[in-house]
Amino acid sequence: MEFTISNRAKNFSFALIGVGLVGTIAGFFMDHSEHHQQFWANLLVNGFFFFAIAIAALFMLALQYATESAWGVVTKRVYEAV
Numbered sequence: 001m002e003f004t005i006s007n008r009a010k011n012f013s014f015a016l017i018g019v020g021l022v023g024t025i026a027g028f029f030m031d032h033s034e035h036h037q038q039f040w041a042n043l044l045v046n047g048f049f050f051f052a053i054a055i056a057a058l059f060m061l062a063l064q065y066a067t068e069s070a071w072g073v074v075t076k077r078v079y080e081a082v
Contacts, residue, residue: 057082 028039061079064072 054082 057079061076063069064076064079
């Protein structure tokens with residue numbers, strides 16, 4: 001069985017991506033004086049957050065391989081997907 005995305009869902013997704021990009025670009029170029037650096041600070045925190053999630057998944061996967069745990073079969077694919 002193959003999963004297919006309908007054209008309506010694709011168009012809606014692309015529209016939301018476009019709105020997000022336009023909003024990001026507009027917010028980046030608007031001058032907010034003391035808050036102008038907020039975009040870069042948020043980007044840095046966002047990067048650290050998702051990097052920490054990836055490192056935690058890698059650590060758990062390495063721990064399962066090192067200990068040859070049987071319970072790792074249940075969660076292995078979740079960690080590999082991250």
